[in-house]
Amino acid sequence: QVQLKETGPGLVQPTQTLSITCTVSGFSLTSYYMQWVRQTPGKGLEWMGFIRSGGSTEYNSEFKSRLSISRDTSKNQVFLKMNSLKTEDTGVYYCARNFDYWGQGVMVTVSS
Amino acid sequence: DIQMTQSPSVLSASVGDRVTLNCKGSQNINKYLNWYQQKLGEAPKLLIYNTNNLQTGVPSRFSGSGFGTDYTLTISSLQPEDVATYFCFQHNSWPTFGAGTRLELK
Numbered sequence: 001q002v003q004l005k006e007t008g009p010g011l012v013q014p015t016q017t018l019s020i021t022c023t024v025s026g027f028s029l030t031s032y033y034m035q036w037v038r039q040t041p042g043k044g045l046e047w048m049g050f051i052r053s054g055g056s057t058e059y060n061s062e063f064k065s066r067l068s069i070s071r072d073t074s075k076n077q078v079f080l081k082m083n084s085l086k087t088e089d090t091g092v093y094y095c096a097r098n099f100d101y102w103g104q105g106v107m108v109t110v111s112s
Numbered sequence: 113d114i115q116m117t118q119s120p121s122v123l124s125a126s127v128g129d130r131v132t133l134n135c136k137g138s139q140n141i142n143k144y145l146n147w148y149q150q151k152l153g154e155a156p157k158l159l160i161y162n163t164n165n166l167q168t169g170v171p172s173r174f175s176g177s178g179f180g181t182d183y184t185l186t187i188s189s190l191q192p193e194d195v196a197t198y199f200c201f202q203h204n205s206w207p208t209f210g211a212g213t214r215l216e217l218k
Contacts, residue, residue, distance in 0.1 A: 046209070047208065102158075
């Protein structure tokens with residue numbers, strides 16, 4: 001069955017870089033777009049960006065300058081990296097297959 | 113970006129009630145509208161995609177309708193397990209979510 005699971009650091013200091021891994025099973029990354037969505041107290045649910053089945057990416061202009069999405073198809077993993085973190089980046093980060101199946105999310109707190 | 117406005121922000125209803133949740137886009141979204149249910153501490157769950165298509169496994173008491181800028185999620189007979197926050201989401205252009213409607217039991 002389709003499964004997605006995010007893993008990440010939990011706590012990140014301001015100005016540092018966030019790295020989250022989404023590990024999937026039950027489908028191929030070369031057949032589906034993979035999305036990243038976050039949910040913050042300040043802005044609710046926000047689409048961050050996606051990586052297409054072919055490997056190209058698109059980003060929400062809100063994050064474009066500091067966000068990077070990549071993947072390793074041999075490991076069935078998708079990666080999110082976002083730099084210059086601020087306290088308002090605190091929230092839950094989700095990966096999703098298209099927008100149908102979602103991971104459980106990973107809570108990220110940005111604090112010194 | 114297309115802004116999605118949901119109403120009401122909070123809805124109280126009784127078990128068995130017919131419940132209607134609304135979502136309005138700032139421009140035409142051509143029926144590229146999904147509805148999600150989110151229970152406390154869980155990820156959003158897809159209920160309806162592209163306005164009126166029921167996701168596999170979702171109870172038939174959920175239905176969606178709409179066109180242009182205005183869309184509706186209807187629960188035909190509210191059940192206790194339907195207590196949750198419901199989000200609309202457009203993917204006609206760069207994706208955006210509504211702020212949600214919190215559904216409570218009266």
